[in-house]
């Protein structure tokens with residue numbers, strides 16, 4: 499027998515910059531014209547119908563003169579499917595989009611997950627950049643390279659790790675978001691504080707009222723700080739474990755075993771951030787029941803979630819047994835059993851290894867029922 503070793507060197511670094519500021523569409527245009535991502539033959543903007551209506555012409559203007567193709571998908575988590583991905587790919591193939599193209603994900607979490615996944619697989623991979631237009635996407639989906647789609651069995655079950663080339667977080671987009679959408683993004687922000695940063699948690703407690711006023715002439719710096727903290731905390735974690743192999747990155751999933759199950763049980767009527775708020779409350783209380791966290795910390799977390807206008811009771815229409823079944827289809831499951839990232843104390847969660855994090859159904863059931871409206 500002969501063995502021929504195959505040594506692969508990384509051909510390019512996956513590292514990238516996240517730019518945070520205002521009026522960044524101009525900066526996107528400038529970067530593309532200066533060819534900092536090479537000289538693509540086509541720029542494929544993937545966006546949804548709402549973003550297109552609101553911001554489509556601003557992006558077109560900023561990118562005027564560049565060879566643009568636009569693909570507009572229906573808005574909403576229920577459209578983050580393989581069918582939508584296929585339709586995007588077919589449109590690209592029919593337009594003759596080749597490997598010398600760059601994808602621009604312009605929208606919220608659904609757009610960035612879908613566009614990133616298309617980028618990961620289209621003709622074996624195209625570069626992409628993200629321009630998140632919601633607080634939720636800026637806090638989470640647009641950075642970190644988790645791309646993918648939902649299936650009938652659950653959320654984000656099919657996908658790829660594939661990093662963008664650059665992320666442009668323009669907080670100007672948030673200023674016209676409905677209050678519900680700001681609340682939706684706040685849950686991931688609270689999550690970052692809970693898992694990693696007690697001073698940031700205290701800062702969020704202090705400024706709940708300032709943020710609930712939305713955007714005012716005086717609180718722009720607070721919003722900017724919040725945007726930066728989200729990126730710093732999230733990237734500080736995923737750069738240690740890009741592909742969720744060592745358990746580090748799983749910490750970002752605090753609240754998410756329950757959250758994804760609630761979203762699925764509600765047929766995605768419950769928005770992701772609202773589900774994450776509830777998921778964190780439930781998972782913190784599970785941690786208390788297991789003797790890992792102090793009741794006082796779980797109460798402080800519940801109070802913060804409430805003060806940011808997020809619901810703290812699980813809608814009664816969602817059946818507890820459905821929720822428990824869906825938790826077992828979560829990506830973190832092993833041997834058919836759901837796993838949880840557990841709260842140790844505010845600012846710190848347990849890092850779960852593959853053989854830990856199982857919790858008896860009876861405990862989960864009891865905590866869900868205690869928190870149901």
Ligand code: GLY
Pocket residue numbers: 638641642644736747750751
């Ligand atoms: N949303 C969790 C992660 O990016 O790892």
